[in-house]
Amino acid sequence: MTELLHTPLHELHSELGARFAPFAGYDMPLRYEAGAVAEHNWTRASAGLFDVSHMGVLEVIGADAAVALETVVPSDLAGLSPGTSRYTVLPNDDGGIRDDLIVTRLDDDTFQLVVNAATKDADRAHLADRVGDRVRIDGFLDVGIIAVQGPAAVHVLAAHAPAIGAMVFGEQVNFPIAGVCCRVSRSGYTGEDGFELIVPADRLAAVAGALLADERVAPAGLGARDSLRLEAGLCLYGSDLDETTSPVEAGLRWVIQKRRREEGGFPGEQRILGELADGPGRRRVGLAPTGRRPVRPGTVLLVDGEEVGVVTSGTYGPTADAPVAMGYVTSGHHQVGTELVAAQRGREEPVAVATLPFVPHRYVR
Numbered sequence: 001m002t003e004l005l006h007t008p009l010h011e012l013h014s015e016l017g018a019r020f021a022p023f024a025g026y027d028m029p030l031r032y033e034a035g036a037v038a039e040h041n042w043t044r045a046s047a048g049l050f051d052v053s054h055m056g057v058l059e060v061i062g063a064d065a066a067v068a069l070e071t072v073v074p075s076d077l078a079g080l081s082p083g084t085s086r087y088t089v090l091p092n093d094d095g096g097i098r099d100d101l102i103v104t105r106l107d108d109d110t111f112q113l114v115v116n117a118a119t120k121d122a123d124r125a126h127l128a129d130r131v132g133d134r135v136r137i138d139g140f141l142d143v144g145i146i147a148v149q150g151p152a153a154v155h156v157l158a159a160h161a162p163a164i165g166a167m168v169f170g171e172q173v174n175f176p177i178a179g180v181c182c183r184v185s186r187s188g189y190t191g192e193d194g195f196e197l198i199v200p201a202d203r204l205a206a207v208a209g210a211l212l213a214d215e216r217v218a219p220a221g222l223g224a225r226d227s228l229r230l231e232a233g234l235c236l237y238g239s240d241l242d243e244t245t246s247p248v249e250a251g252l253r254w255v256i257q258k259r260r261r262e263e264g265g266f267p268g269e270q271r272i273l274g275e276l277a278d279g280p281g282r283r284r285v286g287l288a289p290t291g292r293r294p295v296r297p298g299t300v301l302l303v304d305g306e307e308v309g310v311v312t313s314g315t316y317g318p319t320a321d322a323p324v325a326m327g328y329v330t331s332g333h334h335q336v337g338t339e340l341v342a343a344q345r346g347r348e349e350p351v352a353v354a355t356l357p358f359v360p361h362r363y364v365r
Contacts (some may be wrong), residue, residue, distance in 0.1 A: 007053035008144045008204040016212075016219050024117035026054040029221040036223030040318045043190060043228060044359075047150040048220035049211055052189075056120030057198060058113040058139035060127070065111050068131040069103070074247065074266040076257040080105040085170045085185060088255050089247050090123060095268030095275075096243040097250070099123050100235065102187070104172050112172075112183075114145070114198075116237050144204035149194030149228070151362070152216040157184070157195055159214070164195070169363040178210035189225065191232025191361045230324050231317045233286060233356035239297060240284065240312045240326055248275035249328065251284045251356075283334040286354035287311060287325040287342075294323040295342045295351060301329060302341040302348070308333045311342065320358045329353070 004027040013020070018029035029051065031039060042048055060069060066078040075088040082105050090098040099119040104112040115123045120140065127137055148156060158165045161175035164184060172185040180203040188194035199207050211217050226236070235241050241250055246268070253276060260266065264273060289295050294314050301309035309329030317324035333340070338353040 005054070007051055008201045009051045009053060009208055012205050012208060013051065013219070018219070018221060021222065023222055024054055026117060028054060029219070031221040031223045032219050034218070036221065036227065037318050039218065039220035039224035040227050042218045043150045043192060043220055043224060044319050045150065047148055047152040047156050047194075047214075047217045048190075048224060049208065049217050050147040050149065050220050050225055051144070051208075052147050052196070053144035053201075053204065054117035055145055056115045056117065056123070056139065057141045057143050057145070058115065058124060058127070058137060059106070059141065060111045060113060060131075060135050060137055061109055062135035063109050064134050065109055066105075068134040069111060070260070071265060072127065072130050072267065073103070074256045074260050074269070074272065075103070076259050077103060077105070077111065079257070079259070082107050083172055085172055085187065086255075089241075089252065090126065091247070091266060091268040091272065092243055093267050094243075095246045095271030097237070097241045097245055097247060098126065098243060100237050100241055102185075104185070106172075118238060141198075142201045143198050144201050146197045146199065146204065146208055146211070147188050147190075147194060148197070148211060148217065149188045149190040149192045149220075151193060153192070153194045154364075156211060156214050156216055160210075167364075169365050178207050180207050182207065186364065189232075189234060190228040191234065191357060191359055191363075192228070193362050193364050226313075227315050227317055227324075230313050230315055230326065231320055231357065231359040232361060233326070233358065235284075235326075236313060245328075246272055246275055246280060248272060249280040249282055249284060279331060282309065282328045282330050284312075284326060284328055285309075285334050286356040286358060287314070287327055287340070287351050288354035288358075289323040289325065289342065290350045290352065292323065293349065295325050295344055295349070299327075299342045299344045301327060301351070302343055303333060303339075308340065317358055324358045325351070326356070
């Protein structure tokens with residue numbers, strides 16, 4: 001058995017009473033003593049602190065960096081201003097998704113890529129293969145990442161750097177937090193207003209400790225992260241996105257800006273542009289069970305006994321006070337209100353296609 005990796009905050013998690021679980025090759029905090037529901041609710045009401053240091057941070061450098069990267073992603077990167085970020089995907093040659101990631105333009109010639117833990121080595125190899133002759137790929141950087149999410153997050157961080165309050169969603173600026181220079185982005189994975197801090201690995205525990213000393217901040221683990229992102233209708237790679245799923249099927253057509261739709265020039269463009277023009281054969285949808293029992297990933301969805309889809313994420317949503325789920329259904333069964341049957345563990349339970357997100361986003365635009 002491969003030994004699980006630790007983030008730079010592993011010792012701090014243990015001191016805080018974390019219960020750990022394997023995730024993407026890392027021993028990650030699942031929940032703390034208060035429990036996942038309490039952490040979820042605290043994040044919605046105040047500020048939760050999440051360790052996301054298992055993710056990878058790369059830098060791609062070169063005068064040709066924007067043009068080169070546009071040959072591997074379908075988004076407009078040339079139009080990004082320094083200090084701004086864009087969510088995008090790495091399509092494969094068949095139009096499926098190798099990974100989803102955040103790209104930030106640091107300056108004219110340097111882009112920062114934050115990629116998922118389970119795919120980060122494959123992502124770096126893919127970039128080296130496709131554009132390594134045109135740019136320099138630095139990484140993975142020796143850093144950790146802290147996400148501070150919730151309505152109090154801006155006030156907590158502004159106590160360290162008042163100008164943080166003027167930032168907008170998708171912006172990244174360097175600020176000192178607890179005496180440490182951090183790359184601070186106004187972004188996150190909960191649907192709440194929040195920030196992600198990229199911090200030198202050897203200073204991460206000091207920054208996290210300083211933030212947790214604020215009574216408005218509480219630690220939160222993977223359990224709360226999952227229920228928060230699902231209520232917000234946000235995808236998890238490996239569950240809602242994979243190498244067979246196109247960005248159009250996933251409801252991510254907005255990552256492909258007008259210029260890229262017109263010019264093409266990215267992997268899988270034939271399938272992706274065809275689905276943009278004609279519609280995909282299946283679509284990601286929200287799913288609302290009518291009872292109190294969550295539907296689990298892998299549950300088959302039926303109409304009149306015929307399989308029309310599958311659940312990819314499902315749990316109980318504390319803020320929604322109801323089970324929440326997402327999945328894929330064949331086009332024609334994707335309209336809000338469509339009644340389906342979830343065939344789960346020998347039981348058939350009614351579900352309905354629901355509007356996403358289940359809980360409104362509170363980003364600061």
